[in-house]
Amino acid sequence: MLFKIIIKNFKYNLKNYVLFFAGELMAIAMLFTFLSLKDSLSRGIFDSVIRYVVDSEFKIAAAIIIVISIFIMVFSMKYYMKVRVRDYGMFLTLGMKRKMVFLMLLTESGAGVFMSLAVGLVFGNGLLYGCQKVLGKIDSTYHIHMNVPFAIYRNTVLLSLVIMAAALFSIMVMIGEKNVSDLAEDKQKEEIRPKGKWLILTAVGIILCIAGIYVYKKDNGVGPYRAIIIWAISIFFLLYFGVGLFLEFLKKRQRFYFRNLLHLSQLYHQYSSNYLIMYGLALIHFMAIGYLAGQIAESLPLTPDAQGYPYDAVWCAAEKDGGYIKDFKEKYNVKAEQYPMFMVTGRNTVQQIGISESTYEAITGHEISLKGDEILYADQYIKYLDRESKKGILSMTDIIHIGRYHEEFGTYAMSGDQYNKEEYRKTNIKELVVQPAVGKYSMDGWHSNVLVFSDDYFEKEWKQIRQARDEQNLLVLMHIPEAVRESAAEDLMEYENREGIKNDVYTIEVDNLTVTDHFLEGLKMQNTFNFASRIIIILALIISCLFLIGLKGFSTMEFYRRQDAFFYCMGMKRGRRRKTVKKEIYSSIKIPLLFGGGMGLVYLGCYGWIFEPAKYGDYTYWKTWAFVFAIYIIVIVTGALLLSHYLVRKMEEETKHERY
Structure with missing residues (x-):
């Protein structure tokens, strides 16, 4: 039996x-x-x-x-x-x-x-x-x-x-x-009433939100990732304790509460007994609306702007390559400008190009006046040099090593004030400008920028660098005829791979030779690759979100059936009962969307605060983000609507023989 x-x-x-x-x-x-x-x-x-x-x-x-x-x-x-x-x-x-x-x-x-x-x-x-x-x-x-x-x-x-x-x-x-x-009884979880300490815990959530903004603003590199973790914890406090306090506040406003009784009466139970799934949904909305939608917007347009690349190839070579350069120019009818240079290493193994003020004036046509140890920082990558960008640049170049990066002293560059004074020296940066003197050959914005030294300072350092056999000391800027550009690039890359000075860094971009056509093609591929990978991830989040909503709906089907039976016995019309159930399903969707989406907007607000592209007339990023945001909301709302409609029909089918 x-x-x-x-x-x-x-x-x-x-x-x-x-x-x-x-x-x-x-x-x-x-x-x-x-x-x-x-x-x-x-x-x-x-x-x-x-x-x-x-x-x-x-x-x-x-x-x-x-x-x-x-x-x-x-x-x-x-x-x-x-x-x-x-x-x-x-x-x-x-x-x-x-x-x-x-x-x-x-x-x-x-x-x-x-x-x-x-x-x-x-x-x-x-x-x-x-x-x-x-x-x-x-x-x-x-x-x-x-x-x-x-x-x-x-x-x-x-x-x-x-x-x-x-x-x-x-x-x-x-x-x-x-x-x-x-064990045999199916007991409903009792409502969790707010306590006095909930106000303190809600305040903790607000403080964490503000702390995330500070962390994001403090460090443009790892700051955003740390801020994401802090904001995720903030959502936990605000969603659980903040919503509880807000619902209790609504209950005390009796006219509003009784006017929306059917919608609010079960919300206390819904948000507390299903908190885990609501928190998961809030995290999905936070990452989709904030991080991923922003990353998709940054990937567009897929085709990079060809402006800012005045040369067909840029090569950090050495004087020993002079013979090859002469033959190369004659073979391919190349116009090549040659200038003395040396590599400059900053914190976190960042490598830049160092030139004299005379070279800078010859390349750009801009006159500058540097004295003693003064340095001009010419950023090749960013569009807008605002306060936060300047702060980040100065923090990465407050100490430098004249010469390329060597693995044996890599730890010095990441140790704050405790650096090796024999290898690194303090900098005196007089001015920061945005000027693609050689080209925007950087994929992360930190490498391959130009540091301009006073002529006396540069000459003193260059004399020492040119004596080293493993240091680049010659900057070659090339204009290559389009008809032979591809074959010339292959010849140049083959020589560089065979005879060029090898870098000690293999995990970040430190290419000595950059061919503009190849770089732009690689940049387009990276943008497309990033765009596609983020689309895949945001689709996975949408599927996860709808799956969680459906899973939550099916798991509470018995509750909805009992509630529907009660309303039926009370004489409520079928249309009103259907509307009530759909409202309750949506109530568990709107709250996570409010908190997760709101925190996502905080993330984007920090981006706008730091980079501020709109104030320079560039609205591409925000237009793209708004489009992605609208598509995401439409898909989530439509999916939730279809799920709620299906759940209501499923509930009615199971009770049809009893009533209709």
């Missing part, structure tokens, strides 16, 4: 189990896909500069997907626990031994976990292949890698097992400690 009851119970709850395993499967697949994709990017892109930039920017986006996958997995397991605790409580009431219940639970969970992992990993491999095919069409040199390292499989399986084991342990503890009657 008990066996028949178990089988009947299993069949009745089959759709609940399928929903749980679908959530686990999706989370495992996404977890595996983005862990693998990060590894594949580092092996599939052969251009070291693009690989470095894409890899560093992809880390934060991949971390977002991993966190959201964990949220889906935890919520699915929580929903599974809720269903099974009630079922096993019934089995205990019917006389089943606790030992048998535990054994049954382990067997059922083990089979489910194994199936979820197996199918999730297979599905994840399919997603990985699809993502790489898209990226391969953008970059023809990108190689698809399906030989995923064992460590990726291991990390995915271990993380999944840890989450599932923790949830399984908690359900066994609940079965062991609670009374049988309590």
Whole structure:
């Protein structure tokens, strides 16, 4: 008899189990896909500069997907626990031994976990292949890698097992400690009423939000990433404690409260009992509206502006290359200007080009007056030199080493005031200007800029540099006829690879030779690659968001049915009941969108505060962001509308035989 009851119970709850395993499967697949994709990017892109930039920017986006996958997995397991605790409580009431219940639970969970992992990993491999095919069409040199390292499989399986084991342990503890009657009952969680300390915790959330703004503003490099973490914590405090206080405030305004009673009466329960999923949705909206939409806007236009590149090739060579340069000019009819130079190394292994004020005047036609150790910093990359940009530049060039970067003294450049005074010296930067003297050959904005020294200062240092066999000391600026430009570039690159001075840095851009056509093509490819990868990630976030909304709706279907039955008995019309249920579904969507989207706007506000492109008449970034934002909101709202409509129809179909 008990066996028949178990089988009947299993069949009745089959759709609940399928929903749980679908959530686990999706989370495992996404977890595996983005862990693998990060590894594949580092092996599939052969251009070291693009690989470095894409890899560093992809880390934060991949971390977002991993966190959201964990949220889906935890919520699915929580929903599974809720269903099974009630079922096993019934089995205990019917006389089943606790030992048998535990054994049954382990067997059922083990089979489910194994199936979820197996199918999730297979599905994840399919997603990985699809993502790489898209990226391969953008970059023809990108190689698809399906030989995923064992460590990726291991990390995915271990993380999944840890989450599932923790949830399984908690359900066994609940079965062991609670009374049988309590387990069998489907009790609703009581409303959590705000306490006095909630106001303090809400204030903590506001302070964290302000702290994130300060951290973002303080460091343009890692500041935004640190700020994202701080803002994510801020959302936690504001969403849980702030919303609780706000709802309690609304309840005290009786006229408004009773006028919206049906909409607000269950909101206390909804936001507290479903807080985990609401927080996950808020994080999705925060990253999509703030970080990812902003990154997509930065990737456009895909085709870079050809202005700011006055030469066809720029080569940091040495006097020993003079013979080759002479033959090269005659062979390809190249116009080449040659000037003395040396490399300059700043903090964090940043390498710049050092020239004299006379050379600068000859190249640009701008007269300057430098005395003693004064230096002019000519930025080749940025569009607008505002206060924050100047602050960042000065922090990276407050100390310099005359000469190229050497690995043995790399640690000195990152140690604050404690630097090696034999290798580094303090700078006296007189002025900062935006002037592409040689060209905007930088993908991160920090490297390959120009430092202009007074003639006396430069001559003194250059005499020492030209005696070193492993230092560049000659700047060659070339105009190459278009008809022979490609063959000349191949000849030049072959010589540089064979005879050129090798750099000690392989993880960041420090190319001695840059061909403008190749650089612009690489920049276009990077923009397209970044655009496509962010589109893939934002699509994954949209799917995750809609999946969480649907998962939450299905998990509370029984609650909606009971509520609908109550309203039906009270004589409420069908249209009003449908509208009430849809409103409640939307209430759990609007709150995360308000907080997550609001924090995303804070992120974008910090971007505008620091870079301020609009004040220079450049509205491209903001127009693009507004377009991405509008598309995202339309997709989320439309998806939520369709889901709410489907859930209402599903609820009505299950009760149709009782009423209609």
